[in-house]
Amino acid sequence: xxxxxxxxxxxxxxxxxxxxxxxxxxxxxxxxxxxxxxxxxxxxxxxxxxxxxxxxxxxxxxxxxxxxxxxxxxxxxxxxxxxxxxxxxxxxxxxxxxxxxxxxxxxxxxxxxxxxxxxxxxxxxxxxxxxxxxxxxxxxxxxxxxxxxxxxxxxxxxxxxxxxxxxxxxxxxxxxxxxxxxxxxxxxxxxxxxxxxxxxxxxxxxxxxxxxxxxxxxxxxxxxxxxxxxxxxxxxxxxxxxxxxxxxxxxxxxxxxxxxxxxxxxxxxxxxxxxxxxxxxxxxxxxxxxxxxxxxxxxxxxxxxxxxxxxxxxxxxxxxxxxxxxxxxxxxxxxxxxxxxxxxxxxxxxxxxxxxxxxxxxxxxxxxxxxxxxxxxxxxxxxxxxxxxxxxxxxxxxxxxxxxxxxxxxxxxxxxxxxxxxxxxxxxxxxxxxxxxxxxxxxxxxxxxxxxxxxxxxxxxxxxxxxxxxxxxxxxxx
Amino acid sequence: xxxxxxxxxxxxxxxxxxxxxxxxxxxxxxxxxxxxxxxxxxxxxxxxxxxxxxxxxxxxxxxxxxxxxxxxxxxxxxxxxxxxxxxxxxxxxxxxxxxxxxxxxxxxxxxxxxxxxxxxxxxxxxxxxxxxxxxxxxxxxxxxxxxxxxxxxxxxxxxxxxxxxxxxxxxxxxxxxxxxxxxxxxxxxxxxxxxxxxxxxxxxxxxxxxxxxxxxxxxxxxxxxxxxxxxxxxxxxxxxxxxxxxxxxxxxxxxxxxxxxxxxxxxxxxxxxxxxxxxxxxxxxxxxxxxxxxxxxxxxxxxxxxxxxxxxxxxxxxxxxxxxxxxxxxxxxxxxxxxxxxxxxxxxxxxxxxxxxxxxxxxxxxxxxxxxxxxxxxxxxxxxxxxxxxxxxxxxxxxxxxxxxxxxxxxxxxxxxxxxxxxxxxxxxxxxxxxxxxxxxxxxxxxxxxxxxxxxxxxxxxxxxxxxxxxxxxxxxx
Numbered sequence: 001x002x003x004x005x006x007x008x009x010x011x012x013x014x015x016x017x018x019x020x021x022x023x024x025x026x027x028x029x030x031x032x033x034x035x036x037x038x039x040x041x042x043x044x045x046x047x048x049x050x051x052x053x054x055x056x057x058x059x060x061x062x063x064x065x066x067x068x069x070x071x072x073x074x075x076x077x078x079x080x081x082x083x084x085x086x087x088x089x090x091x092x093x094x095x096x097x098x099x100x101x102x103x104x105x106x107x108x109x110x111x112x113x114x115x116x117x118x119x120x121x122x123x124x125x126x127x128x129x130x131x132x133x134x135x136x137x138x139x140x141x142x143x144x145x146x147x148x149x150x151x152x153x154x155x156x157x158x159x160x161x162x163x164x165x166x167x168x169x170x171x172x173x174x175x176x177x178x179x180x181x182x183x184x185x186x187x188x189x190x191x192x193x194x195x196x197x198x199x200x201x202x203x204x205x206x207x208x209x210x211x212x213x214x215x216x217x218x219x220x221x222x223x224x225x226x227x228x229x230x231x232x233x234x235x236x237x238x239x240x241x242x243x244x245x246x247x248x249x250x251x252x253x254x255x256x257x258x259x260x261x262x263x264x265x266x267x268x269x270x271x272x273x274x275x276x277x278x279x280x281x282x283x284x285x286x287x288x289x290x291x292x293x294x295x296x297x298x299x300x301x302x303x304x305x306x307x308x309x310x311x312x313x314x315x316x317x318x319x320x321x322x323x324x325x326x327x328x329x330x331x332x333x334x335x336x337x338x339x340x341x342x343x344x345x346x347x348x349x350x351x352x353x354x355x356x357x358x359x360x361x362x363x364x365x366x367x368x369x370x371x372x373x374x375x376x377x378x379x380x381x382x383x384x385x386x387x388x389x390x391x392x393x394x395x396x397x398x399x400x401x402x403x404x405x406x407x408x409x410x411x412x413x414x415x416x417x418x419x420x421x422x423x424x425x426x427x428x429x430x431x432x433x434x435x436x437x438x439x440x441x442x443x444x445x446x447x448x449x450x451x452x453x454x455x456x457x458x459x460x461x462x463x464x465x466x467x468x469x470x471x472x473x474x475x476x477x478x
Numbered sequence: 479x480x481x482x483x484x485x486x487x488x489x490x491x492x493x494x495x496x497x498x499x500x501x502x503x504x505x506x507x508x509x510x511x512x513x514x515x516x517x518x519x520x521x522x523x524x525x526x527x528x529x530x531x532x533x534x535x536x537x538x539x540x541x542x543x544x545x546x547x548x549x550x551x552x553x554x555x556x557x558x559x560x561x562x563x564x565x566x567x568x569x570x571x572x573x574x575x576x577x578x579x580x581x582x583x584x585x586x587x588x589x590x591x592x593x594x595x596x597x598x599x600x601x602x603x604x605x606x607x608x609x610x611x612x613x614x615x616x617x618x619x620x621x622x623x624x625x626x627x628x629x630x631x632x633x634x635x636x637x638x639x640x641x642x643x644x645x646x647x648x649x650x651x652x653x654x655x656x657x658x659x660x661x662x663x664x665x666x667x668x669x670x671x672x673x674x675x676x677x678x679x680x681x682x683x684x685x686x687x688x689x690x691x692x693x694x695x696x697x698x699x700x701x702x703x704x705x706x707x708x709x710x711x712x713x714x715x716x717x718x719x720x721x722x723x724x725x726x727x728x729x730x731x732x733x734x735x736x737x738x739x740x741x742x743x744x745x746x747x748x749x750x751x752x753x754x755x756x757x758x759x760x761x762x763x764x765x766x767x768x769x770x771x772x773x774x775x776x777x778x779x780x781x782x783x784x785x786x787x788x789x790x791x792x793x794x795x796x797x798x799x800x801x802x803x804x805x806x807x808x809x810x811x812x813x814x815x816x817x818x819x820x821x822x823x824x825x826x827x828x829x830x831x832x833x834x835x836x837x838x839x840x841x842x843x844x845x846x847x848x849x850x851x852x853x854x855x856x857x858x859x860x861x862x863x864x865x866x867x868x869x870x871x872x873x874x875x876x877x878x879x880x881x882x883x884x885x886x887x888x889x890x891x892x893x894x895x896x897x898x899x900x901x902x903x904x905x906x907x908x909x910x911x912x913x914x915x916x917x918x919x920x921x922x923x924x925x926x927x928x929x930x931x932x933x934x935x936x937x938x939x940x941x942x943x944x945x946x947x948x949x950x951x952x953x954x955x956x
Binding site for chain 1: 573576577580581593596597599601604605608609611612613616617618619620621622623624625655656658659662666671684687688690691693789793794795796797812813814816817818819820821822823824825826828829
């Protein structure tokens with residue numbers, strides 16, 4: 001297995017180009033060094049450079065202009081999206097997984113996506129809520145919502161949060177179109193361009209895309225099975241004076257790890273010492289087998305802002321999120337919500353309220369958690385048979401974070417799988433430091449079809465053979 | 479009527495304080511000059527200053543701290559919302575009307591609001607669409623939408639735009655949560671902090687709030703009955719090099735005026751000469767009795783970006799807007815949409831599509847336009863009887879922009895009416911130059927109740943008497 005244990009020459013050439021693009025030595029639109037010149041500079045054959053460039057083209061990092069050479073991708077776009085950051089490489093672009101999974105047609109398998117299959121969701125309860133709405137009050141169907149959002153839903157959410165030890169009355173809860181919009185409003189409220197935000201490394205890829213759209217400086221803190229690495233967290237607080245730290249404390253995306261109580265306590269102490277806020281995205285909390293310590297509960301919702309939605313457990317088609325925060329921030333957040341979206345949706349909020357109020361949610365969650373636990377075990381066994389190792393076995397939730405055998409690049413494997421209509425989620429889309437190149441995130445609920453693993457195996461084998469082929473002539477030459 | 483034709487001393491004192499707040503001579507949280515000191519400085523009685531300060535307190539511009547004096551409002555809020563601009567005065571804050579109308583309880587009349595009463599909206603058609611959805615495909619209820627948004631609705635919108643001469647295929651249309659979110663995404667796409675945007679003066683108040691949240695410099699162009707004042711528009715293009723000009727070309731909010739074909743042509747020529755883009759918010763187009771020239775149609779959707787929604791004619795509870803733009807900008811706009819809201823709502827888009835596809839929309843619009851025309855005539859007559867003069871008689875739509883008799887301040891009249899549970903829309907919330915202090919915007923569909931005019935009359939009389947009372951002692955003294 002020597003072949004797959006070293007960086008191959010092709011991979012080394014590709015990495016050198018990627019690094020220049022990342023460091024802006026090669027800006028978007030810039031011409032890439034010629035094959036001949038770069039082969040001489042790197043001390044490799046021209047065919048090695050050609051293969052590396054082909055790989056970068058396939059990844060979307062560079063484009064070939066026939067008769068002219070290779071160029072860094074991204075410059076043809078007329079308007080600066082510099083705010084979203086450099087498009088280093090479409091394969092590890094933070095939005096690559098979103099676009100691929102959202103655009104996937106009916107025949108495509110999506111173990112890389114971030115949500116449950118429709119068949120796992122409470123279809124009949126939602127239809128019941130829709131029929132109730134169709135017989136309900138006209139204003140709920142036709143009128144704008146109040147500025148904070150549908151009061152009955154805020155009341156119900158306040159009771160749920162209270163049960164979790166989070167002291168948010170209905171007046172401290174603001175409804176939004178989604179948890180993502182909640183985070184967007186928080187960023188508008190708290191950030192000036194150039195402010196620093198700490199995120200976990202790895203973390204949900206959209207955190208990076210969103211924060212970069214706010215022109216924030218995003219700094220990663222290595223994530224461990226018990227939460228953020230506390231030494232690194234403290235050092236980042238000292239070095240960067242971040243405005244806030246953004247995390248999923250329970251069933252973290254992508255790793256499935258949950259912050260321990262001791263770590264949560266230390267995180268709060270450190271944040272307080274450095275006057276940093278914390279934004280806790282509780283998107284997966286309802287999938288926990290038993291509740292872990294909420295940062296917002298430990299803190300009393302003072303330094304911590306708590307966001308969530310039901311898009312993972314009820315419906316992603318019904319857009320409704322929420323944020324709970326300090327009372328004195330509510331008015332400003334609501335002003336920003338009105339200014340930039342003119343309010344959340346009354347119809348969606350009403351549907352979510354009808355659904356949560358009908359009593360079936362708790363039973364449905366019990367069944368869902370059991371089903372996810374079965375799928376987690378099955379997925380881990382199937383991945384193990386292919387030589388992938390889970391980083392840890394999560395307590396629950398959707399995600400299993402697993403490492404490919406050494407020498408395999410998850411982005412390349414994902415590209416090969418995509419050609420066979422399977423969307424995988426390669427690790428580096430989640431990693432600010434680009435240090436998760438061997439990992440893939442598996443959604444266990446979307447991995448039931450054995451075809452997922454057949455395609456994965458072929459993609460891994462294809463990539464091993466490709467690197468072996470590449471290595472052979474290099475050995476002959478050297 | 480001498481009493482109401484001059485600026486009263488109270489109004490002059492209040493204006494002097496407002497000006498200092500606006501000019502930041504008095505920053506948020508700053509202490510206002512003492513009553514005694516300011517009376518001496520202004521050469522008026524202490525009671526005049528007391529009354530002026532009381533008025534500013536009622537408007538929300540300043541706050542009274544018992545035993546301590548008066549302070550500029552806004553500093554108690556811990557986090558800067560400087561991006562939203564100075565809160566000169568809660569009565570003319572761009573979001574004042576939104577908050578008042580959205581928060582209004584059941585017994586409150588809302589001639590100042592910007593939407594139709596639920597009873598005017600197509601309640602039964604929407605219930606039919608909901609019942610259809612409740613019997614429809616699971617994915618439409620449960621799954622995320624595709625990145626651009628529900629393809630059947632984009633197809634239908636493309637046909638509608640084509641009928642208006644706007645060449646947008648479905649692939650150039652992106653669905654959003656609202657027209658406001660469409661504008662927000664455009665601002666994210668096009669603006670760097672400090673860029674200039676031209677708006678009409680007066681214009682929809684939320685344009686200012688939204689653009690200021692993007693840290694744009696907002697410059698007003700005087701609006702005439704035929705569109706923007708072309709000399710001022712050209713001068714602003716030369717002086718400020720704006721990124722784009724934002725306008726409602728048809729049935730403008732708040733004036734109801736429509737841009738003439740000749741003006742539209744000149745606006746496009748001037749924008750081209752100065753390389754400015756145009757964002758056309760077509761929110762009220764479906765209320766036109768006959769179609770006026772669309773900027774996006776004249777231009778071929780090259781320099782013009784076209785946005786709209788059905789929140790005014792179908793439902794404000796169903797959040798769904800759209801934007802049509804240059805093909806090469808679509809991808810970046812969609813990336814921004816995913817990064818900041820993770821997609822528009824599939825359920826809402828599906829409802830709008832079912833509604834538009836069922837064929838009743840055109841008939842409903844015919845009836846709605848006739849009903850609005852009747853309400854427009856009735857409202858104009860009732861206002862005329864109270865001495866208010868329409869700026870022009872609009873061709874259609876919701877709004878009548880009418881001037882109070884000289885000497886009356888619309889913000890003060892609105893505050894008095896609010897105490898009697900009638901929400902009015904005072905002119906300066908729409909005016910960047912704060913030059914519409916005598917105007918009120920009336921929503922003719924929300925002005926059917928004679929109580930609106932009874933309360934308006936009392937508020938006007940109360941204000942006339944107050945200014946007369948204030949003036950009397952001044953006359954004695956002088």
